Amino acid sequence: MTRELRRVSLVVAAMFMSLFLAGTLLQAVNTEALANDPRNVRNIYESYKTQRGPILVDGKPIAESIAVDSAYRYLRTYDNEIYSGVTGYFSVFRGATGIESAANSYLSGQSSSQFFEQVNAVLSGNPITGAAVELTLDPSLQQAAWDALGDYRGALIAIDPVTGNILAMVSKPGFNVNRIAGHNSEKVRENYVEFEADPANPLINKTISGDLYHPGSVFKLVVAAAALESGEYTNESTFPNPISVRLPKSTSEVFNSSRSTCGSDPTVTLIYALRYSCNVPFVELGLALGQDRLRAQAELFGFGKEVRVPMLATPSVFPAEMDDAQLGLSSFGQFDVRVSPLQMALISSAIANGGLMMQPNLIESVISPNLSVIQSPQPEVLAQPITAATADALKKMMVQSVSKGVASNASVYGVKVAGKTGTAENGDNERVTLWFTGFAPSINPKVAIALVIEDGGGRDSGASGNGTAAPVARSFFKAVFGQ
Amino acid sequence: MNPLTEALQISKLIKVVPRSRNLEALLLFFAAGLNAFEIAQIQLSILEKITTDLFTYWFPPIAFAFVLHLILRRRASEADPLILPIAVVLNGLGIAMIYRLDLASIASGGAELFAVRQVMWTALAMAIAAMVIFFVPSQLFLRRYVYVSMAAGIALLLLPLVPFIGTTINGATLWISVFGTTFQPGEIAKIALIIFFAGYLVNRKDSLAVVGRKILGVRIPRGRELGPILVIWLASIGVLVLQRDLGTSILYFGLFLVMIYVATGRAFYAGIGVAMLITGGLVASRVLDYVSRRFDSWLNPFNQENYDAVGGSYQIVQGIFGMANGGLFGTGLGGGVPQLVPLAESDFIVASLAEELGLIGFFAILALYFLLVARGLKVGFRHSDEFAKLMAVGFAFVIALQVFVVIGGVTRILPLTGLTTPLLAAGGSSLLANWIIIAMLLRLSDSAADRQAEVSIR
Numbered sequence: 001m002t003r004e005l006r007r008v009s010l011v012v013a014a015m016f017m018s019l020f021l022a023g024t025l026l027q028a029v030n031t032e033a034l035a036n037d038p039r040n041v042r043n044i045y046e047s048y049k050t051q052r053g054p055i056l057v058d059g060k061p062i063a064e065s066i067a068v069d070s071a072y073r074y075l076r077t078y079d080n081e082i083y084s085g086v087t088g089y090f091s092v093f094r095g096a097t098g099i100e101s102a103a104n105s106y107l108s109g110q111s112s113s114q115f116f117e118q119v120n121a122v123l124s125g126n127p128i129t130g131a132a133v134e135l136t137l138d139p140s141l142q143q144a145a146w147d148a149l150g151d152y153r154g155a156l157i158a159i160d161p162v163t164g165n166i167l168a169m170v171s172k173p174g175f176n177v178n179r180i181a182g183h184n185s186e187k188v189r190e191n192y193v194e195f196e197a198d199p200a201n202p203l204i205n206k207t208i209s210g211d212l213y214h215p216g217s218v219f220k221l222v223v224a225a226a227a228l229e230s231g232e233y234t235n236e237s238t239f240p241n242p243i244s245v246r247l248p249k250s251t252s253e254v255f256n257s258s259r260s261t262c263g264s265d266p267t268v269t270l271i272y273a274l275r276y277s278c279n280v281p282f283v284e285l286g287l288a289l290g291q292d293r294l295r296a297q298a299e300l301f302g303f304g305k306e307v308r309v310p311m312l313a314t315p316s317v318f319p320a321e322m323d324d325a326q327l328g329l330s331s332f333g334q335f336d337v338r339v340s341p342l343q344m345a346l347i348s349s350a351i352a353n354g355g356l357m358m359q360p361n362l363i364e365s366v367i368s369p370n371l372s373v374i375q376s377p378q379p380e381v382l383a384q385p386i387t388a389a390t391a392d393a394l395k396k397m398m399v400q401s402v403s404k405g406v407a408s409n410a411s412v413y414g415v416k417v418a419g420k421t422g423t424a425e426n427g428d429n430e431r432v433t434l435w436f437t438g439f440a441p442s443i444n445p446k447v448a449i450a451l452v453i454e455d456g457g458g459r460d461s462g463a464s465g466n467g468t469a470a471p472v473a474r475s476f477f478k479a480v481f482g483q
Numbered sequence: 484m485n486p487l488t489e490a491l492q493i494s495k496l497i498k499v500v501p502r503s504r505n506l507e508a509l510l511l512f513f514a515a516g517l518n519a520f521e522i523a524q525i526q527l528s529i530l531e532k533i534t535t536d537l538f539t540y541w542f543p544p545i546a547f548a549f550v551l552h553l554i555l556r557r558r559a560s561e562a563d564p565l566i567l568p569i570a571v572v573l574n575g576l577g578i579a580m581i582y583r584l585d586l587a588s589i590a591s592g593g594a595e596l597f598a599v600r601q602v603m604w605t606a607l608a609m610a611i612a613a614m615v616i617f618f619v620p621s622q623l624f625l626r627r628y629v630y631v632s633m634a635a636g637i638a639l640l641l642l643p644l645v646p647f648i649g650t651t652i653n654g655a656t657l658w659i660s661v662f663g664t665t666f667q668p669g670e671i672a673k674i675a676l677i678i679f680f681a682g683y684l685v686n687r688k689d690s691l692a693v694v695g696r697k698i699l700g701v702r703i704p705r706g707r708e709l710g711p712i713l714v715i716w717l718a719s720i721g722v723l724v725l726q727r728d729l730g731t732s733i734l735y736f737g738l739f740l741v742m743i744y745v746a747t748g749r750a751f752y753a754g755i756g757v758a759m760l761i762t763g764g765l766v767a768s769r770v771l772d773y774v775s776r777r778f779d780s781w782l783n784p785f786n787q788e789n790y791d792a793v794g795g796s797y798q799i800v801q802g803i804f805g806m807a808n809g810g811l812f813g814t815g816l817g818g819g820v821p822q823l824v825p826l827a828e829s830d831f832i833v834a835s836l837a838e839e840l841g842l843i844g845f846f847a848i849l850a851l852y853f854l855l856v857a858r859g860l861k862v863g864f865r866h867s868d869e870f871a872k873l874m875a876v877g878f879a880f881v882i883a884l885q886v887f888v889v890i891g892g893v894t895r896i897l898p899l900t901g902l903t904t905p906l907l908a909a910g911g912s913s914l915l916a917n918w919i920i921i922a923m924l925l926r927l928s929d930s931a932a933d934r935q936a937e938v939s940i941r
Contacts (some may be wrong), residue, residue: 001872005863008876011741014862015887016853020846022894026806027842035809039800042808045820069531070590184592294852357898 045092049073053107053130053369055087055099057137060166063087063177065130069374070183078177082146085155085171086137086206086362088311089180093188094148098205099133099362102310106131106366106374110136113366113374127370135399136165136364141447144479147171148472149451151154152458154434155206155341156451156476161349162357163379163441166309168476173204206452208313212338216424217277217465218435219333221347221394226289226297228390235393238267239281248324254283254332257423257464274397275405277421279332286331291322294330300385302357307382309342309360316343331425338462344437344450346382352418352445353399355391357383399442407436408471412477416442419473421465431456440477447480449473493887503564503750504556510568512554515545518575521816525583528817529590540582543602547609550769554613554688558620558927563862566928569855570906572920574605574914576848579816580828580835587822597828597909598614604911608918609706615922621930622871629682636675637718639668643726658839665881670916673881674923681873686747688869689748726819728772730888730900736760737879738886745876798825799822802834806845809900813841830901849890852905859924866931875927878920 017346026034034040051074054064062083065074076090088098096104096271105111109118109128117128145156145168158168179191195203196227202211227233241261244253262268262278273281286294298318299305319326319336342360350357365376386394398418401407407419419438426433434457439448457468496525505653517641519541526533548571555562582598584789619625625632641658643649650658658667684691716739720732740756743749767774773794780789791797801824808819821827828835837845859879866872882905889908892899903913905920 001745001748001862001869004748005860005872005876008741008745008880009857009860012856012880012883013853015883015891016849016856018896019849019887019890019894021843022891022896023806023837023845023849024801026894027809027837027845028811031807031810034804040804040808042804045823072590183590186592424554426584 027277050109051129052076052090052138053109053132055103055107056132057083057142058132058139059134060139062135063090068183070181075183076181078181078184080143081174081176082170083137084136084174084177084202085207086169087177088205089177090186091180091192092183093185094180096191097203098295098311099135102308102312103133103363103366106133109222111366111374114368117368117370119171131369131374132367134364134367135362136160136167137169137362138167141168141476141480142170144168144476146450148176148479149453150472150477152453152468152472153455154451154453156168156449156472157341157345158449158476158480159345159349159358161352161358161448164349164382165364165379166360166362168449169205169207169362170244171204171206173198173200173202184201205311206454207341208309208311209340210314212314212316212340212425213433213435213454214424215333215339215344216422216433216435217279217333218344218420218422218437218450219337219339220274220277220282220329220400221351221420221437222298222301223282223286223289223294223331224270224397225301225347225386225390225394226293227270227285228393229297229386230289230293233270233285235269235271235396237270239270239273239284241266241268242280243282245283245328247328248287250325252325254279254328256280271397271400272419274420275400277401277406282332283328285472287324288330288336291327291330294318294327295320297306297385300383301350302343302383302385303339307342307346307360307361311362313342314340316340333422339451341450344452345448347385347440348398348418348437348450350383350385351391352439352448353391354388356381356385357385370428395442398438402438406466407438407470409466410436410473410477412440412474412481412483413475415440415481416483417473417477418442418445419470421470423463423465431460432463434463434465434469436465436473438473440480447477449476497910503562503883504552504560507552507555507564507567510564511545511548511571514548514571514575515541517572518545518579521576521579522582524815525817528815529583529586536582537923540578540598540602541575543606544571544578544609547606547613549613551609551613551616554616555925555929558616559926561926561932562925563858566855566858566921566924569851569858570918572908573848573851573855577832577904577909578602578605580821580832580839580907582911583817583839584822584828584835586817587764587820591822595675600911601909601914604914605918607911607916612918612922615919616926619926622868622874622927625678625874626682626870629679632675632682633679636679639672639675642668667910669726669728670912671919673735674878674916674919676735677738677742677874677877677881680742681870681877684742684873685870688746691743691749699721704926718726718937721921727773729777729898730892730902733760733888734836734881734884734902737831741880742873742877745875746869747886765827777898777900781895783792784895798831799893799895801825802831803895805834805838806894807840809838811839811842811847813839813844815839829903830889830899830908831893832908833890836907848907849886852882852886856880856886858928862924862928862931866927868930871927871930876933878927882920883916 008193021220052065062079064075066077086099088100090096090100107130149156149172153172155171159166175195175350177235180188182188244255246253256262256278262273262276268281282473295318303316303318306315316339326335330337359382363377366374368374391461395418398420402410402417402419407421410417410419417440417448419436422435434453437450440447451472453469456463522541523533578601581601585598621878648659699928720735724732744753768778780796783789784800789796790800805821805824816839819838821838824831824834856879859875862875863872885902886906888900889902889904891897903910905917
């Protein structure tokens with residue numbers, strides 16, 4: 001038996017050798033590739049060991065990691081629901097969204113600009129501390145935007161048209177981020193499911209993402225810009241002024257929202273049509289310009305392009321390959337035209353800034369734990385979609401729209417406000433989407449905004465951009481100008 | 484006083500100072516320190532303080548280990564001094580890791596805890612091991628129960644198929660449910676069948692090896708000798724296939740193959756067995772759906788489709804990620820996230836340990852198993868009784884094969900099968916079975932030495 005036993009012993013030795021070898025391959029040879037596999041979520045867990053940097057607004061943390069007595073060591077806490085759309089969440093169980101995701105490399109201390117601190121952390125054995133991210137938001141404007149929207153479902157974004165800095169970014173309803181950032185997986189899952197099931201979509205930052213909106217009449221700014229840029233039209237160009245216009249090769253008639261002519265004259269000027277937001281002249285204008293020129297202008301404004309603020313914003317859509325009836329509907333922002341509030345705010349900011357569209361930006365600076373500034377983004381031109389002359393002409397139209405047109409409810413005493421309202425239809429029996437976009441003051445503008453109110457502002461009928469959205473803009477502007 | 488009893492008394496006097504037992508005691512103190520250190524490190528790392536729980540998880544196995552040690556001093560004083568300390572270290576390391584996973588589970592709001600149950604099962608298993616050593620004076624006692632063992636083994640294997648008490652977990656019908664706890668009788672059946680095979684093969688080995696017709700130059704044993712073995716063998720494997728337990732089937736197959744080979748010295752058995760295993764595996768991978776999916780998950784675990792599939796490669800890939808994260812030195816006990824791997828406390832406990840103890844710890848664990856198996860095989864080499872030899876080989880090899888199949892599954896040498904890592908993994912039946920095996924190896928190692936002592940006296 002001894003001979004057989006010896007052979008069996010050899011087999012046993014071989015089995016153990018192969019185990020030693022397999023372990024070595026996994027833990028000493030192929031380690032790097034396995035550790036970097038995106039499905040290896042140990043990296044997120046790893047990040048809980050370092051104190052994640054805070055997100056600051058005006059020097060005060062709106063999200064910070066607090067040392068706690070648990071396996072996770074740090075609990076991410078969020079200060080105020082008004083910032084929930086901006087910060088997003090950072091959760092062991094759900095990953096990260098918002099700034100938490102977009103600025104993660106800074107917050108977690110893993111960015112290449114913190115290389116020396118990383119080396120230091122390895123040498124000293126102390127975990128690295130993440131960098132602080134200071135946002136461009138103005139806390140008083142953020143609060144004003146939050147208050148102005150009240151109980152409406154929607155969003156408001158305000159941009160400094162000269163620098164592109166985002167001054168307010170509010171998405172409503174917000175959510176209590178702390179309920180997702182906790183360490184109890186059961187509770188977090190429950191809360192997440194609750195938020196996700198909410199038809200008001202609190203988890204989505206509606207200023208930049210989610211389902212885009214029908215722009216309705218605010219899109220007339222793009223059509224008017226295309227007309228002015230073509231050189232064939234001015235503010236005073238005239239259009240026939242019937243009660244309605246039949247869409248080409250179709251039985252549908254388009255009316256003005258007043259169900260009458262646009263003013264009492266047989267013709268109507270472009271500036272008058274925009275001031276009263278008449279659909280009929282814009283259908284005529286859109287058909288005359290053709291879809292290629294409209295699309296080209298929309299793309300110059302940024303339709304179809306990805307923008308990072310640094311969160312990725314969903315690109316707005318101007319449909320491809322339309323027939324003339326569809327083009328007619330698109331000319332006043334219906335059919336398949338879709339925009340984000342950010343896109344509309346960028347259009348207003350370009351008009352406010354003499355035709356220059358600045359890169360929208362949320363990050364003021366990134367400050368390392370030893371208080372050195374790692375990064376501070378400088379204003380950058382994103383595009384020049386229109387000439388200064390076109391910008392001036394559009395500005396004039398928008399000022400009139402507020403001072404003596406259908407955006408009148410946005411007017412603020414003592415401040416010249418430029419703006420455009422919109423009431424977009426979402427189909428039969430669906431509640432409308434309400435819009436305001438504009439800027440103030442009209443000379444040396446300080447702030448360009450776009451705000452959207454979903455769900456007809458909670459009303460089945462009778463809601464309009466001027467009746468519902470413009471007053472929100474007015475209360476926001478009042479806060480901007482300290483009234 | 485007659486000469487015989489006088490001689491016995493002299494031999495008792497000679498054995499008064501068992502040096503091997505003192506070595507064992509020393510090693511047990513070391514094991515106790517090691518186990519306490521592991522739990523303390525986990526508490527400091529996760530809770531950042533030492534709590535009285537340390538005592539709860541550390542003391543019972545150590546106390547029972549010393550009870551076992553005292554019994555060995557009285558009843559098996561020449562037993563191998565390494566076996567018990569190795570088993571205690573492995574068992575303690577398992578409890579520490581299970582406790583560590585419990586802490587992670589508590590931190591994320593979980594409630595199902597395994598460590599307390601593991602400690603209770605360990606205590607029970609060690610108590611039964613003590614009884615085995617106490618009441619089984621030598622292998623000769625077992626020789627009387629060879630066929631009883633066979634009947635018991637088959638009955639135990641069939642038990643999960645009995646309606647009402649059989650329980651199916653994760654698609655395998657291996658458990659019985661009694662008084663609210665589940666138990667895997669197949670683990671105990673393993674021991675009974677090893678005893679049966681050893682006994683049967685010792686009686687028939689010559690005729691198995693020599694008698695029989697030659698076909699194509701190969702001697703085929705007569706049906707009379709081969710029949711019963713084949714029947715029991717195929718029956719046990721058939722039952723396991725019915726119960727959908729691939730791992731245990733492979734375990735039994737390999738075990739019996741080795742025992743027949745060692746008993747008869749005929750390489751023919753080994754050859755035909757390996758051929759059968761490979762054909763069986765290939766046929767099963769074609770015919771049985773759950774086997775073919777296992778194979779695909781084994782060969783292409785990183786394929787996204789396999790990764791996302793229910794019962795796909797998610798578990799093994801997470802285990803591999805954990806091991807890779809551990810690297811050479813590991814994250815330290817309590818420093819990793821082994822709880823990400825499903826069944827981290829049972830099937831994948833080695834991946835959990837490798838993540839936190841690194842390649843170094845993984846090597847240490849393998850070395851402990853290797854040493855344990857080597858001590859078992861050594862009994863096989865040294866024992867003068869062939870029945871004891873065969874049992875020792877059986878017990879040693881069953882540990883080796885189980886380690887190979889489980890850890891090989893985790894490290895992708897083999898397809899993943901549901902087996903438990905001996906002594907480490909959470910699970911009462913497995914602990915019980917392995918502690919009985921440890922007791923048997925201790926008993927056999929004692930009698931292996933005993934015989935030599937008697938010979939030298941004469």
